[in-house]
Amino acid sequence: MIKLSTSEPGFAQAFRELVNARREADADVARDVRTIVASVRDEGDAALHAFTRKFDKHDLNDTGWRIEKADCAAALEALDPALRDALQLAADRITAYHEQQKPADSDTTDAAGVRTGARWQAVEAAGVYVPGGRAAYPSSVLMNAIPARVAGVDRLVMVTPTPNGDVNPLVLAAAHIAGVDEIWRIGGAQAIAALAYGTGRIAAVDVITGPGNAWVAEAKRQLYGVVGIDMVAGPSEIVVVADGRNDPDWIAADLLSQAEHDPTSQSILLTDDAIFAGKVAAAVDAQIGTLATRATARQSWDANGAIIVTATLDEAIPLVNKLAPEHLELAVDDPDALFARVRHAGSVFLGRMTPEAIGDYVAGPNHVLPTGRRARFASGLSVLDFMKRTSFLALDAAGLAAIGPAAVALAQAEGLPAHAKSVAVRLEQNNA
């Protein structure tokens, strides 16, 4: 963990280095992903079989390639009732939030008599990636699959690695609640390539969504264009802006909640209180050893964690905008005052009683969010990621007479006579 203070002379340079540090795909990951993607494209299921044996340590021919719907129904049935209720509460809240995102079609006729509009439709097939390497993510099943269902996707395919052949029943139960159609026991870059190109067993999809580690994120990036993607959602991140009136233990827990995801995760505290900063650092060290995930959290905190002391909390916000974090907590009395000045963040958690983890599971907004400063230009997963828009237009003779001559003039100026003619012939007939 690095400690910085805006009052120190070397701050600008040190902060630049923090912002520009590459935690995700390095050159080796990009190269390895290219090899994996090419193998799956050329060898299909044989490559999936080999990579699954290598990375997930099981033989798909023994464990089975697919998880059947009946297994998911049985997993839900067998679930501890409290967990079943928790999953259902999460699913209901996520559904309600995402229902509000459904876009409206438009169809208007303007003053020139020209009818224009747009019609939204779901993609036919969507593939959702549910991480499963270090931890199983039933919550990510709901966060991916529910928006797809709300959008109206016809075929919803889920891929998730099952390391050593072990299946997490909660993941299956969540898939049942969310209405997933197909589940394949594959992960990593090979799973993304299989969804993009299709293999003998797995039919290709139109869009792939979901978070994952560096190999998953890089595969999505490389395959964008062959297939649609939501965004690049890699290792988790959190920035907490907190004043000295917070309980250091609470803030330390918030920082560790994202550090425990991945050694390349990043947790950063910004505070205007140097004494509080020291207390949080001590609380992180005290708590880390108590976590079952301590090895991962320790690596993440040591390598990528930061505590930055600012002169005022106002001074923290431009720094937040440079970091463009996946998650931003504003643990202050008047979070809206700071929030008004936040331009770049995937999701913002307002006030002392809104820990980021509540958004990971049950609040309703999506937890699949842009990482690696991509919140500058990307947004969290939504119903729109599973839909596309077709525009349409209709003119009658009067409408064409009103705007056609301008089209002819522009076509001629572009040196495209066939364009000009296709409009002009109709205008001439109108005038005849």
Ligand SMILES: NC(=O)c1ccc[n+]([C@@H]2O[C@H](COP(=O)([O-])OP(=O)(O)OC[C@H]3O[C@@H](n4cnc5c(N)ncnc54)[C@H](O)[C@@H]3O)[C@@H](O)[C@H]2O)c1
């Ligand atoms: N941004 C978000 O919205 C969000 C949400 C949830 C989770 N996450 C992130 O998802 C990630 C989950 O990572 P995970 O590892 O637990 O699961 P994962 O499913 O993303 O990755 C596991 C797969 O990675 C591949 N892999 C592992 N080592 C490899 C290597 N050396 N070479 C090639 N491929 C390799 C394997 O194929 C394996 O199946 C974490 O980084 C977490 O922070 C992000």
Ligand SMILES: N[C@H](CO)Cc1c[nH]c[nH+]1
């Ligand atoms: N924090 C992750 C997104 O970065 C999502 C998640 C799932 N489970 C726990 N957390």
Ligand SMILES: [Zn+2]
């Ligand atoms: Zn999380």
